[in-house]
Amino acid sequence: DQQVKQNSPSLSVQEGRISILNCDYTNSMFDYFLWYKKYPAEGPTFLISISSIKDKNEDGRFTVFLNKSAKHLSLHIVPSQPGDSAVYFCAALYGQNFVFGPGTRLSVLP
């Protein structure tokens, strides 16, 4: 059973517009959430994280929102740039239990 879900395998957005990537989780024990970005044939790079005691964290063009009651988080990228085209993984953590979602491939079109 998948504990972390990213139901959109792919997303296309026009350059300059907002990209919204969604993630849902099932285990209420998760208390820390992260987003990673991955280019082909490279390791994922950490983007932004949020603790379960917060509902929003912002870093430059990236904002993560957490809705604990809905067990849902989202990553907003504003404005989207062609260099943002990559696979984005949502990850959830409690203790040593670190679970990744299947990823969403974002394509930012010029």
Place this chain on the structure above:
Amino acid sequence: SQTIHQWPATLVQPVGSPLSLECTVEGTSNPNLYWYRQAAGRGLQLLFYSVGIGQISSEVPQNLSASRPQDRQFILSSKKLLLSDSGFYLCAWSVRSQETQYFGPGTRLLVL
């Protein structure tokens, strides 16, 4: 600053051959270390993690094994590779008291 190395970057091996992938971390002490696999079109699957020398936890039953002979060295091995072992293998580390994991560049393994 901390860096993580993996080698080789790419490996093509015949079915039934052994495997050894190495991961080393620099610039930190006593890290947690992880091995992940990303199969084609799929997410990241945690294979092993280690909280110290000689301490290995396995997340899924499989044809692979891991060892941590030194504090900042993590090795992924197999005695006999299967076709299904093909994939992209990633090593990661984290500081014990923090949550974020940092990934190496990965090894692309193709078993033929």
